[in-house]
Amino acid sequence: EDQVTQSPEALRLQEGESSSLNCSYTVSGLRGLFWYRQDPGKGPEFLFTLYSAGEEKEKERLKATLTKKESFLHITAPKPEDSATYLCAGTTSGTYKYIFGTGTRLKVLA
Amino acid sequence: NAGVTQTPKFQVLKTGQSMTLQCAQDMNHEYMSWYRQDPGMGLRLIHYSVGAGITDQGEVPNGYNVSRSTTEDFPLRLLSAAPSQTSVYFCASSDRPDGNEQFFGPGTRLTVL
Secondary structure, eight states: OOEEEEEOSEEEEETTOOEEEEEEEEOTTEEEEEEEEEOTTSOOEEEEEEOSTTOEEEETTEEEEEOSSEEEEEEOSOOGGGOEEEEEEEEETTOOOEEEOOOEEEEEEO | OOOEEEEOSEEEEOTTOOEEEEEEESSOOSEEEEEEEETTTEEEEEEEEEETTEEEEOSOOTTEEEOOSSSSBOOEEESSOOGGGOEEEEEEEESOTTTSOOEEOOOEEEEEO
């Protein structure tokens, strides 16, 4: 069964304390691996798409990487405004279904 | 562009009532989908559509109906609401169904008493 698992469930960081969020997947024929940010009471907002192992993408303090089994979202020197839930999702070739993980709730303290 | 819009934002129903959650997008996207989000469960796919007139079931379709008569609109119908359908519902769209990012609406918070 295709599955996406995220860890940790929750993470508290001090401002400036870098860390990584993990997304492991067992998705046959992965077509794309997606990262979203979700603020309370709002819909998810797209961050990155990764298509092949070894690919990396960056945006401000965030960098997403992909291996054959997992993806990492690295947060460098986070700020309180980076506090949110980060969601990971995968799609498979030949289907039109996105499979989401349960998310990591990140809290960055000033 | 308004992007993806959803109405209503909040709704309270009694068990057995029916209602339609509205979703519209103005980006000419072919792919649209409905998710529900429950605490600890993440986003679960209810139904999706790869174009006007084409719909299919996702992971949790029971109790929900959809249709897609136009590219812009993708309503979700609850025929007989149950307390288990209390959730936050998100609609999303994408220009490609097989691997592009989705754009999400702001969500509808539904409570079934």
